[in-house]
Amino acid sequence: MYYAIGHFSKFIPPGSVRIDSRLMRAGLADLSTKLEYAAFLTPEQAIVVIVLNKSNSRYPLNIRDTHGSANAQKIINERSITTFIWQPFGVKPQHPISVQGVKATPYGPAKGGVLL
Structure with a gap:
């Protein structure tokens, strides 16, 4: 648990937002129960x-982003x-939005994301 928290605190700086990510693996439907994952966009993009x-x-x-970068x-x-x-090359976040006081940057399948 200590090392897992270390990954999040070291590599996800304050101001980062969680972005869309999907596990897409043909023929291995049970893989999602074996792997947990999360993707983030940092303030440095x-x-x-x-x-x-x-x-x-x-x-x-195989990890790839939807922009192909x-x-x-x-x-x-x-x-x-x-x-x-x-x-990513040429990827810029959309304007920040606020939902009940929480700021997030739209970043989904249509705008970009990560496929695992």
């Missing part, structure tokens, strides 16, 4: 994806946490 593998098996993963293939080791960071 970098994308951070943190993947937690809770199982005793390794899984191949990043594509990474990686084996996610058993019982591990892995962080991916990249700066």
Whole structure:
């Protein structure tokens, strides 16, 4: 647990917002119960994806953003946490919006996101 919190506190700076991310893996419907993940857009416009593998098996993963500016293939080791960071080319956030006092930047499938 200590190392997991370390990934979030080290790689997701204040002001970051969570962005859309989806696990898309043909034929492995149960993979979503083995891997947990979250994607964030930092104030510096970098994308951070943190993947937690809770199982005793390794899984191949192909990470790409919907703008096509990043594509990474990686084996996610058993019982591990892995962080991916990249700066997308030409991606600028939309104007911030406020929902009940919480600021967020629209960033979804139509505007950009991350596919795992």
